[in-house]
Amino acid sequence: MxxxxxxxxxxxxxxxxxxxxxxxxxxxxxxxxxxxxxxxxxxxxxxxxxxxxxxxxxxxxxxxxxxxxxxxxxxxxxxxxxxxxGNMAKAKYTLVLIRHGESTWNKENRFTGWTDVPLSPVGEQEAVEAAKALKEKGFEFDVAYTSVLQRAVVTCWTVLKGTDMCHIPVKSSWRLNERHYGALQGLNKAETAAKHGDEQVKIWRRSYDIPPPPLEKSDKRWPGNDAVYKMVPNEALPLTECLKDTVERVLPFWFDHIAPSIMEGKRVLVAAHGNSLRGLVKHLDKMSDEAVLELNIPTGVPLVYELDEDLQPVRHYYLLDEAELKAKMEAVANQGKAK
Structure with missing residues (x-):
């Protein structure tokens, strides 16, 4: 009853x-x-x-x-x-997640995936503002994790510089990379939606287990053709990914590296990407496959998790005004729509 x-x-x-x-x-x-x-x-x-x-x-x-x-x-x-x-439990650990600042391809509304594009001037400023917000609230870190893509790496270092934390170790992993968008990488999202329809693009972008069309291994966009990934087995490198694939790629890194650091009492910063962070949030908040599809993580805004002794969330919050946060989330949600 x-x-x-x-x-x-x-x-x-x-x-x-x-x-x-x-x-x-x-x-x-x-x-x-x-x-x-x-x-x-x-x-x-x-x-x-x-x-x-x-x-x-x-x-x-x-x-x-x-x-x-x-x-x-x-x-x-x-x-x-x-x-x-659950919020009656006592917080023991702190974890800060941040999606990289706006990239040049974010600005151009392109599918980026593993393409290694830089931050835009707006993205650079977002990272500076994120560092300022964290410093004002007194956040400090013992270790930082990021992907191997420069937009996340630069965001990470900008935050550490702005919080006077440049001395801490920074560990990069391809497992924290953005979701690989396969043959869509480089295409404009709105133009793709105009060609294939909003619903089809939404399926490619946001369905949990349906990936976009794959690349061929001969395509220069396949990470196996990039020296950055020469230490990664070819069979582990994606031709395309759905969100489910991304979650399954990210979680081993959480369990093997991030979670143990937190349990050691280290204050952890993770600077990554929209979909790799969605994977972490899905795990932390025990979100359903359906619920995570509606999760929009804005660029350059620190997301703070306070965790109990079992790494269960006591509470989480963004370091941004609610109205501004809502606007940034809506902007993310609208990226894949035809204009």
């Missing part, structure tokens, strides 16, 4: 963000231990009331819980409670 509609934990209709059905965040916090047969009564703003088990007051719930709303009894698995009330 689900929540009553007035206290649905996914809505903001009862008790300030509504998942305060337990009374924990609503301004009338329940005492940690309450007598009267081990239960506490809480009255909702909707007028109903609950009888709550005292374990509700623990943010580190290990056992299932139950409560009554009116004459209806509800059971909650501990895992569900932790998911809804």
């Amino acid at each position: 689900g929540w009553p509609s007035s206290c649905d934990p996914t809505r903001r209709t009862c008790c300030e963000r509504s998942r305060q059905c337990a009374g924990v965040f609503s301004g009338h916090t329940l005492p940690p231990h309450t007598p009267k047969q081990g239960r506490t009564r809480h009255r909702h703003l909707c007028g109903a009331s609950c009888h709550l088990s005292p374990v509700l007051t623990s943010p580190f719930l290990s056992s299932d819980l139950s409560f009554s709303h009116g004459n209806v009894h509800y059971m909650f698995p501990a895992s569900t409670f932790r998911r809804f009330f």
Whole structure:
């Protein structure tokens, strides 16, 4: 049986963000231990009331819980409670993700992929502003990770210079590269949409498991023809990639390098690309394959994750004004549409 509609934990209709059905965040916090047969009564703003088990007051719930709303009894698995009330956990680690600043091909609205294009003047300034925002908030780093593509590398170094962190190690990996767009690389997104239709281009850009048309290995755009990747086995180098392929490429690097650094207590910066970062965010936030398709990560804006001891997100936020952030996200979403 689900929540009553007035206290649905996914809505903001009862008790300030509504998942305060337990009374924990609503301004009338329940005492940690309450007598009267081990239960506490809480009255909702909707007028109903609950009888709550005292374990509700623990943010580190290990056992299932139950409560009554009116004459209806509800059971909650501990895992569900932790998911809804995860921000009660204590943050232990900090991770900062940043998509590179605008590149010259971002500006020209082209599919870039693994093509190694530089930052545009706007992108260079975005990286400077990102560093300024991080420094103003007091962020420091112990190690940085980036791709082998210059737009991410330069963004990384600009941020480190602006935060007085040039002394820390920077580790580059092809696994953090942008998604490979195959035969679309270099094409204008709007012109491609005008030719093939918005829906087809959206499928190529945003479907989780449908890649764009592949390259031939004889094509100079195939990374096997680039000396930068001579140490990477040819079979690992893509002819094209869907987002699923990109996630599967990125996650081994997360588990083998980034996550262990965080667990060692290091403050980590990752400067990468829209789709490689979508892969990390999908993993961290446990996003579904469908939900991640609507995720738009703007260029040059630090995304801060506060993680608990198990590397589960306690909270995350961008270092940018909400209105400006929304505009930048909408710009990313509109890139593949015909004009």
